[in-house]
Amino acid sequence: MKNLMAIVTFLVFIVSPVKGMTSTFTLPSGVKINIVESIFQKSLFKIEGCTEHSSSCRINGQIPFGVAFNLPKTYVKSITISYRGKSYLLDVSNMYNAWGSRPLEYPGVIRYFGGKCSDTKNCQFRGLFSDAAGSFVAEWQIIDGIPIRTVLTGSDDIVDLFMKHIDPPEYD
DSSP: HHHHHHHHHHHHHHSOOOSSSEEEEEEEOOOOOEEEEEOOGGGGGGHHHHHHHHOOOOTTOOBBBSSSSSOSSSSEEEEEETTTTTEEEEOOOTBBBBOTTTOOOTTTEEEEOOOEEEEEEEEEEEEESSSSTOOOOOOOETTTTTTEEEEEEOOHHHHHHHHHHHHOOOOO
């Protein structure tokens, strides 16, 4: 399943337009998601050790997610969620080569973003991001109106878990 996801994601990413991209979709839970991804411009970032054969690349002092080798092509500029008239900006720092022009899902195969709100101030979201070479996942919670990213990892076992359970558990 992970290999199929990587192939589909890679194909979607390589045919993406070269300029910045905006993807907007509505989750099955009714939450609207807006992802803005921009072209990576070296002048906007502090870059250390990013070469074709280096695995010690650092961007702004951090090991970047979504980059296996070389510099990223894009970075996530923003993710905004909107639910019943309330909107929140999610933490997107250190997320590269993340979305491209892919759809929310390939029905029966994979969905890349999930989540729900129990009310306008309490929500939880998960996303699966990748250009295939550097798959990673992120999870965010909005607690009493305050958004926080609780997970950002490329760990294979967590990526596999999120692939199987993209929607967070139900609220109590």
